Every structure is written in structure tokens, then in C-alpha cells.
Amino acid sequence: MGSHHNGDRASSSNGGAALVDKDVDFAQYFCTYAFLYHQKEMLSDRVRMDAYYNAIFQNKHHFHGKVVLDVGTGSGILAIWSAQAGASKVYAVEATKMAEHARTLVKENNLQDVVEVIEGSMEDVTLPEKVDVIISEWMGYFLLRESMFDSVICARDRWLKPSGVMYPSHARMWMAPIRSGLVDQKKGDYDGAMDDWYNFVEDTKTYYGVDMNALTKPFNEEQRKYYLQTAMWQNLHPHQVIGIAAIIKEIDCLTATVNDVLEVRSNFSSSITMENTRLCGFGGWFDVHFRGRKDDLAQQEVELTTAPSVDDGTHWGQQVFLLHPPDRISEGDCLNVSFMMNRSKENHRLMEVEIGYEIRQSSGRSLPTLKNKFYIE
Ligand SMILES: C[S@@+](CC[C@H](N)C(=O)[O-])C[C@H]1O[C@@H](n2cnc3c(N)ncnc32)[C@H](O)[C@@H]1O
Numbered sequence: 001m002g003s004h005h006n007g008d009r010a011s012s013s014n015g016g017a018a019l020v021d022k023d024v025d026f027a028q029y030f031c032t033y034a035f036l037y038h039q040k041e042m043l044s045d046r047v048r049m050d051a052y053y054n055a056i057f058q059n060k061h062h063f064h065g066k067v068v069l070d071v072g073t074g075s076g077i078l079a080i081w082s083a084q085a086g087a088s089k090v091y092a093v094e095a096t097k098m099a100e101h102a103r104t105l106v107k108e109n110n111l112q113d114v115v116e117v118i119e120g121s122m123e124d125v126t127l128p129e130k131v132d133v134i135i136s137e138w139m140g141y142f143l144l145r146e147s148m149f150d151s152v153i154c155a156r157d158r159w160l161k162p163s164g165v166m167y168p169s170h171a172r173m174w175m176a177p178i179r180s181g182l183v184d185q186k187k188g189d190y191d192g193a194m195d196d197w198y199n200f201v202e203d204t205k206t207y208y209g210v211d212m213n214a215l216t217k218p219f220n221e222e223q224r225k226y227y228l229q230t231a232m233w234q235n236l237h238p239h240q241v242i243g244i245a246a247i248i249k250e251i252d253c254l255t256a257t258v259n260d261v262l263e264v265r266s267n268f269s270s271s272i273t274m275e276n277t278r279l280c281g282f283g284g285w286f287d288v289h290f291r292g293r294k295d296d297l298a299q300q301e302v303e304l305t306t307a308p309s310v311d312d313g314t315h316w317g318q319q320v321f322l323l324h325p326p327d328r329i330s331e332g333d334c335l336n337v338s339f340m341m342n343r344s345k346e347n348h349r350l351m352e353v354e355i356g357y358e359i360r361q362s363s364g365r366s367l368p369t370l371k372n373k374f375y376i377e
Pocket of ligand 1: 077078121
């Protein structure tokens with residue numbers, strides 16, 4: 001993944017809705033994955049690496065003598081591990097030129113007889129046989145950003161044997177109320193940008209004789225979106241979580257369809273667990289599990305979580321949705337939240353989010369429901 005302000009991680013499916021222009025998709029999305037610095041960032045994420053490493057090497061029975069497909073192999077790391085764990089054949093599919101680097105690594109590690117690197121979009125590739133295992137690291141910010149899971153679904157439906165296993169096998173999205181000083185900082189930035197605009201309008205009128213004020217409204221909307229409504233990348237401290245976290249989506253990777261992940265809708269409640277604090281927003285994260293399948297379980301189940309953590313932060317961090325203004329809130333209060341996330345119409349790899357929430361105070365009083373719109377860019 002690129003910079004922490006929502007860089008890109010990568011696919012080329014049709015998003016389940018509108019048709020996607022592959023050239024545009026390549027320019028906007030895949031391109032970043034062609035850089036080694038980007039792959040290195042993922043390869044340096046110890047939580048991510050340990051989880052996949054343990055999932056493979058503690059469950060060698062799923063790999064030994066088996067045919068494996070790695071969807072989006074990048075540097076080839078998961079394909080190489082699969083081969084080292086005893087796979088008889090690994091197809092490693094990668095859309096970008098990173099495939100060439102993967103090929104180099106495969107050769108240097110003496111696995112060229114087992115791992116076949118194929119440069120191409122998963123959706124376009126034809127394999128000579130069906131596979132026993134599909135492994136992929138497809139997760140974007142807040143799980144579904146990038147919509148790369150579509151490509152995994154496509155691969156599964158075309159190439160996985162009926163008895164096949166998915167790595168990971170399950171995924172969940174989580175959400176919790178949080179406190180954060182960022183809410184004040186962003187509001188300050190936004191106010192500063194608007195003050196600057198008003199000065200600009202005045203100066204333009206004074207010095208150049210043109211009144212720009214008619215553009216104040218659209219400028220304001222633009223700045224609000226940028227400073228106040230764009231979800232932020234954060235590595236939250238667990239102490240910033242002020243209420244019970246809720247699961248808002250569960251995905252069985254063996255059976256989920258694109259339709260199942262086009263939209264996420266959840267109504268949940270969260271009890272506030274911190275005395276006299278501020279509700280500054282909501283934090284969203286995900287976890288995935290490697291459990292094998294019901295009739296062919298993992299010997300050692302592995303979890304990869306991106307929950308707020310002091311020592312085990314990941315490059316995914318959490319996505320933070322800030323509320324302006326924040327509300328005073330205290331232990332015993334309860335939040336009723338309605339959450340909705342859809343793909344952006346302009347770019348199926350980006351997301352739009354609506355969060356409605358109502359505070360029920362421990363006194364029994366309810367505050368009016370507030371609705372907020374956000375963009376995961
Ligand atoms: C998050 S990276 C993971 C890379 C590597 N598997 C790892 O774990 O380090 C996802 C990779 O999948 C590739 N990718 C995404 N969608 C793809 C598709 N539809 N076909 C082929 N490659 C794809 C991207 O270019 C990127 O290199």
C-alpha cells in the first residue's frame with residue numbers, strides 16, 4: 001500500500017455494477033503495485049507476514065502435494081512459501097510488471113520447477129488445471145477498499161476444485177466509537193481554508209474587480225469533503241476506543257458472491273465504556289481467519305487482525321470517520337448506529353459511507369439522530 005493517506009493496494013473486475021475501463025483501472029490502481037517500494041511496505045508488515053507465514057507452515061497438509069493458485073502474487077512471496085510448504089505446483093498470477101521480479105525471486109530460490117509466474121489479470125488468465133488451494137492477500141483499507149476480492153471470487157468460481165480451500169477462509173469488518181484530537185485539528189484546517197477563501201474573495205474584488213463570492217458555496221463543499229468527510233488512515237491506540245466494537249460484516253470466502261460485497265449495511269448498538277469523554281467519530285477495521293473448510297479444517301487456525309493495538313499495528317491501520325462537532329458522552333450511554341457502505345460510482349475501488357447515529361443517554365434521554373456522509377478515497 002502506498003502512503004498513509006490512502007495509497008493504493010490493486011484488480012480488474014467489473015465491480016459487479018458498471019463496466020470498468022481496464023486502461024483507466026491500470027493507470028489509477030495497478031500502477032502503484034508495479035513499484036518495489038510498495039511491495040516492500042507490505043513485505044515489511046510483520047503482523048501480515050507472520051499471519052500468512054504461520055497459516056501456510058502450520059497447515060502444511062493443505063499445501064503438501066497440492067496445486068495452489070496465488071491471486072495477485074506481487075513479489076511472489078505467498079507462492080514461494082506455498083512451494084516451500086510442499087505444493088506440487090503453484091500458479092502465481094500478477095497483473096503488473098512485478099511479475100518479472102517475482103520470476104527472479106522464484107528462480108533465485110530454486111523453485112522454478114514448482115512456481116509458474118503468469119503475468120496477466122486473473123480475470124483473463126487460463127490455467128491448465130483446477131486447483132486445491134487459492135491463496136491471496138486481497139484486503140484493502142477497511143477490508144473492501146480496492147474491490148480486489150472480486151478477482152478472488154472470479155478465480156474461485158473458475159479454478160477452485162469443489163473440495164478446494166480458501167486462504168484466508170473468512171473475513172470480518174468491525175466498527176467502534178472513538179475519541180481523537182484529530183477532530184479538532186481537521187476542523188481547524190477547514191476553518192483556516194475558509195478564512196483564506198474569504199480573504200481571497202475580498203482581494204480579488206479589490207484588486208481585480210471580479211466578485212468570486214458566487215463560488216463560496218462550491219468551494220465550501222469541496223473543502224468540507226476534503227477536511228471533514230474523507231476517512232482518515234490512523235493507527236489508533238486502544239485507549240481511543242470508547243465503546244464496544246461491533247461486527248458489521250462477515251464474509252465466507254468460499255461462498256461469498258460479488259453481490260454480497262457490493263454493499264455493506266449494518267445496524268448496531270455500542271455501549272460506551274469510558275467515563276466523561278467525547279464521541280469524536282468511528283473507527284473501522286477488519287480481521288481475516290485461516291480456518292480451512294468445514295470438511296477439511298486447518299490444523300492450526302490463524303487470525304490476522306488490524307484492530308487498534310499498541311505493539312501489533314499494521315500498514316492497514318484503521319479508517320477513521322470523524323464527527324463534527326463531537327458529542328459529550330459517558331459510560332453507560334448507548335449508541336444506535338446505522339452504517340452503509342457502497343462503491344463510488346466514479347471508481348468502483350473507492351467507497352462511500354453513510355453513518356447515522358443516535359445517543360441514548362443513561363438518564364433515558366435520546367439525542368436526535370445525526371447522519372454523516374464520508375468518502376474512503
Ligand atoms: C496486496 S498485494 C499482495 C501481493 C503479495 N501477494 C503479497 O502478499 O505480498 C496485491 C497484488 O495483487 C495484484 N492484483 C490485484 N488484482 C489482480 C488481478 N485481478 N489480477 C492479477 N493481479 C492482481 C496487484 O497488482 C498486487 O501486486
